[in-house]
Amino acid sequence: MDNILIGVDIGGTTIKIGFLTDQGTIINKYEIPTNTIDNGNQIIPDIATSINGKIKELSIKQESILGVGVGAPGFIIGESGIVEEGVNIGWKDVNLGNQLSDQLQMPVFVENDANLAALGENWMGSGNRASNFVAITLGTGVGGGIIANDQLLTGENGTAGEIGHITVAPNGYLCNCGKHGCLETVASATGIVKQALEVIDMKPTSNLNKYVQANGDLTAKDVFDLASNGDTDCLKIIERTGDVLGLVLSNIATIINPSKIVIGGGVSKAGKPLLDAIKHSFNIYALERLTKVCKIDTAQLGNDAGVYGAAYLVIDKFNNK
């Protein structure tokens, strides 16, 4: 019998939990709601109760469970398992690792959720177990994870790989982090909408403006839909977003020389035009020695990347002991 890994991905509204074999096959996967009242104090007991219930339900023997990996939104301090700041869930300096381990009586390992999405995508998704790998998630924000020489980069205080906060426009839009012009302000879903609103301001006769007048609202997906119908303003937004992403990725590539870069998240659904724009720009900015060994592709695991990565974290920690 294979060993069993438990992967937990804590999000702002739901917690995804998966039971996987150490070969990466999902045995069971489900979600529970994230209870954020009382500064998120219920979250850890909720996870423990749910996992214990599922172990019984699936008749899993305790000794076959290798451990639990958990991804949390926010900054995790090194190997401590402490979530210094949990974005959207109300946590401040919560010792997630120790508390959950005490309640479950199992080894628990903790990592930032974007880093785990990278580990997951590299383990069972489109990374193909690359030694040097970059994953970037373009959602409401922009998340990133970097694997260099087979190690997940975490850095001095858990801030390595925060690709979304690389400055791309020093006088640009205000970012959630308090700085201006981060990649996130351009390449996230919100960034795409901001770019579209700029076009509307400057070109009242644009299709974009007509669309907003008719629908009263605008999402990143609307911009992609208009682009796929050939709207030149929207195509330009995708092109510009791809250009900025290609530039950032070429700079990251200069540091870690990856064989694979994967693009995931809702914005990646802009599809081929965005991917082509990223590749075009990457090839312009990066050294040829970097581009010739590096493939840029879309992510494969979607919302499950975090659960896969959390499960893999357990293997990774045992292997590196």
Ligand code: ZN
């Ligand atoms: Zn920022």
